[in-house]
Amino acid sequence: MPASRATYTFLGPEGTFTEAALMQVPDAAGAVRIPSSNVNTALDKVRDGSADAAMVPIENSVEGGVTATLDAIATGQELRIIREALVPISFVLVARPGVDITQIRRISTHGHAWAQCRLWVDANIPGAEYIPASSTAAGALGLLEDDTHYDAAICAPIVAAEQPGLHVLAENIGDNPGAVTRFVLVSRPGVLPARTGADKTTVVVPLPEDRPGALMEILDQFATRGVNLSRIESRPTGQYLGHYFFSIDADGHVADARVADALAGLHRISPATRFLGSYGRADAQSPVVAPHTSDEAFRAAHAWVDEILAAETLGSGMAANASPTA
Numbered sequence: 001m002p003a004s005r006a007t008y009t010f011l012g013p014e015g016t017f018t019e020a021a022l023m024q025v026p027d028a029a030g031a032v033r034i035p036s037s038n039v040n041t042a043l044d045k046v047r048d049g050s051a052d053a054a055m056v057p058i059e060n061s062v063e064g065g066v067t068a069t070l071d072a073i074a075t076g077q078e079l080r081i082i083r084e085a086l087v088p089i090s091f092v093l094v095a096r097p098g099v100d101i102t103q104i105r106r107i108s109t110h111g112h113a114w115a116q117c118r119l120w121v122d123a124n125i126p127g128a129e130y131i132p133a134s135s136t137a138a139g140a141l142g143l144l145e146d147d148t149h150y151d152a153a154i155c156a157p158i159v160a161a162e163q164p165g166l167h168v169l170a171e172n173i174g175d176n177p178g179a180v181t182r183f184v185l186v187s188r189p190g191v192l193p194a195r196t197g198a199d200k201t202t203v204v205v206p207l208p209e210d211r212p213g214a215l216m217e218i219l220d221q222f223a224t225r226g227v228n229l230s231r232i233e234s235r236p237t238g239q240y241l242g243h244y245f246f247s248i249d250a251d252g253h254v255a256d257a258r259v260a261d262a263l264a265g266l267h268r269i270s271p272a273t274r275f276l277g278s279y280g281r282a283d284a285q286s287p288v289v290a291p292h293t294s295d296e297a298f299r300a301a302h303a304w305v306d307e308i309l310a311a312e313t314l315g316s317g318m319a320a321n322a323s324p325t326a
């Protein structure tokens with residue numbers, strides 16, 4: 001019997017950068033691929049079992065964290081990141097054939113795309129109004145509808161290439177030519193990706209309240225164990241003003257002793273800390289591990305303490321302090 005195909009969902013429709021990220025997953029080409037109209041519905045499909053995993057954007061090199069994703073994976077039924085993908089981003093401006101750049105008043109795209117093309121738009125179409133779309137591809141395909149209320153869209157070159165009804169007015173309009181977006185594949189908890197030696201661990205740590213220095217203590221859990229952080233962002237929990245959680249990416253896998261020890265420290269400081277997964281880094285870069293933070297150093301240290309406890313008889317209270325009688 002053939003092995004059953006995986007079902008993946010992604011921020012769609014076809015032609016989004018998120019779909020390009022999904023296509024980096026080795027079995028994606030042969031999988032069932034279901035577009036979702038936003039990050040929340042994509043993650044809900046994973047939670048209710050209608051998809052095995054969802055590809056969603058999490059961070060980009062120009063705009064920073066994708067807050068819709070950071071918030072959606074931090075709360076609700078637990079999820080796990082099982083993989084990351086990096087996609088270089090280049091944008092084109094599209095319109096219906098016959099429309100030229102001087103006729104454009106309103107432009108639709110995803111908020112992160114708009115933020116990355118703002119300087120180009122100000123310089124080339126000053127005063128253009130932004131019309132938000134659920135994704136770059138959704139904005140572009142909207143131009144093909146009869147009742148469309150905007151004149152142009154910003155999207156990936158592939159959307160324009162595949163739609164004869166769209167005409168490219170300008171290419172490479174991103175303000176930062178080297179822009180890269182990071183996407184994550186999210187599934188239900190269950191199977192932890194194996195340690196590769198070049199891994200990342202993502203956690204969500206609610207900041208304990210009324211505790212001076214709590215953020216410093218959180219950071220110290222990583223610093224004292226030689227664990228490097230590659231992203232840290234604060235997000236409001238939404239409960240009330242001033243209540244925040246930190247979303248953190250750390251180098252290493254929960255199966256690395258130094259990372260496991262740091263997570264245990266986080267749990268002591270903030271018991272509602274959420275583990276969001278350990279997974280291989282897209283760039284396969286291994287961290288430099290200092291000898292005193294290696295697995296072997298942690299094993300030897302624990303063995304030393306265990307030996308002390310095994311060799312001594314534990315006394316009780318004052319009796320243990322009483323001077324031995326001859």
Ligand SMILES: O=C(O)C(=O)Cc1ccccc1
Binds near residue numbers: 089
């Ligand atoms: O809308 C898309 O195409 C997406 O995948 C989200 C996005 C938007 C802008 C930059 C990177 C990802």
